Amino acid sequence: MPQVFDGHNDVLLHLWLHHRDNAAAAFLHQRLSGHLDRARMRRGGFAGGLFAVFVPPSDYVADFYQRDRRQEAESYCALTIVQQQMDILLQIERHSAGEAKICRSVQEIERCLAQGILAMVMHLEGAEALDEELSQLDSWQALGLRSIGPFWNTPNRFGFGVNGRFPGSPDTGPGLTPTGKRLIAACNRRRLMIDLSHMNEKAFWQTAELSQAPLVASHSNVHALCAQPRNLTDAQLAAIADSDGLVGVNFATAFLRPDGQRAANMSLDIIIRHLDYLLEKLGEDRVAFGSDFDGTTLPETIGDVTGLPLLLNKLSEAGYNNRLLLKLSRENWLRVLKKTWGS
Numbered sequence: 001m002p003q004v005f006d007g008h009n010d011v012l013l014h015l016w017l018h019h020r021d022n023a024a025a026a027f028l029h030q031r032l033s034g035h036l037d038r039a040r041m042r043r044g045g046f047a048g049g050l051f052a053v054f055v056p057p058s059d060y061v062a063d064f065y066q067r068d069r070r071q072e073a074e075s076y077c078a079l080t081i082v083q084q085q086m087d088i089l090l091q092i093e094r095h096s097a098g099e100a101k102i103c104r105s106v107q108e109i110e111r112c113l114a115q116g117i118l119a120m121v122m123h124l125e126g127a128e129a130l131d132e133e134l135s136q137l138d139s140w141q142a143l144g145l146r147s148i149g150p151f152w153n154t155p156n157r158f159g160f161g162v163n164g165r166f167p168g169s170p171d172t173g174p175g176l177t178p179t180g181k182r183l184i185a186a187c188n189r190r191r192l193m194i195d196l197s198h199m200n201e202k203a204f205w206q207t208a209e210l211s212q213a214p215l216v217a218s219h220s221n222v223h224a225l226c227a228q229p230r231n232l233t234d235a236q237l238a239a240i241a242d243s244d245g246l247v248g249v250n251f252a253t254a255f256l257r258p259d260g261q262r263a264a265n266m267s268l269d270i271i272i273r274h275l276d277y278l279l280e281k282l283g284e285d286r287v288a289f290g291s292d293f294d295g296t297t298l299p300e301t302i303g304d305v306t307g308l309p310l311l312l313n314k315l316s317e318a319g320y321n322n323r324l325l326l327k328l329s330r331e332n333w334l335r336v337l338k339k340t341w342g343s
Contacts, residue, residue, distance in 0.1 A: 001312040002322075005109070005119065005330040006049035007248030007290030008197070008219035011036040012085040013054050014294045017064055020084070024091035028099070035293040035304040038099070041118065044305040045312075047330065048103070048112060048119025050147055050218060052295070053085040055128050057154065078129040079136075086143055089122055102144040106338040113330065121337075123195065123218070126152035126161075132179055134186050141190055146341065149195035149218070150176075150183055151203070153230075158183050162200040166260030167227035170236075175202030176210075184210045193340045196220070196240075197230070197250075197290070204236055213340050214245035219290030221255045222277045228255050237281040246336040247278055248290020253297050264300040268314045271299070275315070275328070284324055288332040 011027065014034040019026035028038045036046070055078045093102050100118035103109045112119035122144040130136055137145075151161030155173075158180035164172040176184070184207055187194050196204055196217045208215055217240065223231035232240070232247065240247060249271065254262045256270050278287045291298075293305055302311060312325060320328070 001045060001309055001316075002326045002329040003045045003047035003113065004049075004289060004308055004312075005047055005113065005333050006293070007288055007333060008050055008052060008123070008125075008250070008295070009036060009291060009293040010052050010054055010125075010295035011293065012051055012088050013056065015088050016081065016085050020088075023088040024095040027092055028096055035298065038096075038118065040305050044308040046305050046308060047116075048109060048121070049291075049333075050121045050123040051089055052123050052125040053082055053089075054125040054152065054295075055081045082124070082129040086122065086140070086145075089120060090143070093120070104144055104146060105341060105343045106334050107343060109334060109337070121146050123147040123149070125149045125195070125198070126154075126156065127158055127183065128156045130158075130183070132157060134183060137186060137190065137192075141192065145192065146337075147193040147195055147218075148183075148187055149198055150180060151198045153198060159203050160200050161198045161203075162230050164229035166229075166254070168229040169201070170204070170223065170229045170231070170233065171201040172229055173200055173202070175200065175204075175206045181206070181210060188212050191341050193337065200229075201233075201236075205239075208239050208243070213243075214336050215240045215243040216245050216247075216336060216340070217290075218248045219250040219252075219292045220247055221250050221252075221274050225274055225277060226255055226258055226260060228260055231255055234281065237278070241282045241286060244286070244336075244339065246286050246288055246332055247282060248288045248333075249274055249278065251289075251291045251293070251296070251298050251302060253299055255296075256299075262297045264297055266299040266301070268299065268301050268311060271311065272315065272318050284327055285332055285335060288328055288330075 015023040109119045150158045153161045153163040159176040160173045197220045221231045
């Protein structure tokens with residue numbers, strides 16, 4: 001079975017919450033309580049992917065540490081959290097003895113995949129830490145940032161993320177602000193990938209109109225099969241196909257199950273239905289994986305990253321040939337990244 005280059009994980013958040021003082025050592029040498037660590041990645045055939053730098057809501061952080069919310073908000077502002085999580089990724093690279101690398105080009109990803117080195121792409125999920133002038137973009141890009149999702153589920157100075165209950169439409173509010181439109185243009189100039197996965201419908205269509213790059217939703221599923229507001233409608237899928245973009249299938253049960261529940265007792269056949277639908281709408285070059293490891297409830301049949309071979313075997317049994325499995329597992333991500341980044 002091919003090794004997997006995956007479109008989205010939240011291991012940096014997990015490390016920031018649970019192992020901030022020894023994050024690199026914990027990731028490289030311990031069995032962590034979440035879905036990912038280096039040893040289990042090897043066993044699961046996880047060769048690399050987009051590693052999200054994510055600022056959780058202040059209430060979530062305060063509850064996690066059981067501290068006063070006001071004190072927590074002051075102690076852990078968005079910029080501090082982003083800088084600390086970026087530093088965790090840098091530490092992993094620095095302390096890995098050459099076993100993990102922050103990749104800044106497709107050529108670097110390809111070399112890592114060929115040599116068994118973990119290929120890590122720095123991705124920003126939610127741009128709250130960016131100021132009005134976008135002044136941190138250049139320094140973050142120099143550190144290795146290559147992909148930005150302007151929103152999570154909540155509003156920020158760039159616009160409005162998708163936020164609604166199941167079942168519901170992705171049309172959940174206003175779209176991009178003027179500053180958000182400037183961010184899209186700035187990403188295009190710098191050839192940073194723009195991630196649509198948490199955009200509401202208005203922001204999606206504004207981005208589709210403004211951006212010159214392929215439209216990419218790194219971890220999203222099919223609205224016609226699971227009517228979560230964050231899933232993609234047929235019209236959105238058509239726009240992604242027209243742009244020669246990509247959708248990474250999210251393993252979150254709530255975005256897969258027809259009933260929208262987070263329950264883990266879910267057959268892998270449901271993932272296959274989403275993949276089949278996306279392949280029909282987008283073609284076999286524009287579908288990949290965007291697991292959301294460490295950020296969601298997974299089907300119990302996958303469990304954690306070591307369940308990837310079970311999923312690939314299930315796809316093979318369902319008639320997916322080796323060539324298609326290779327595209328889904330890595331080649332389609334490399335194609336769209338090269339088209340976006342230019343190298």
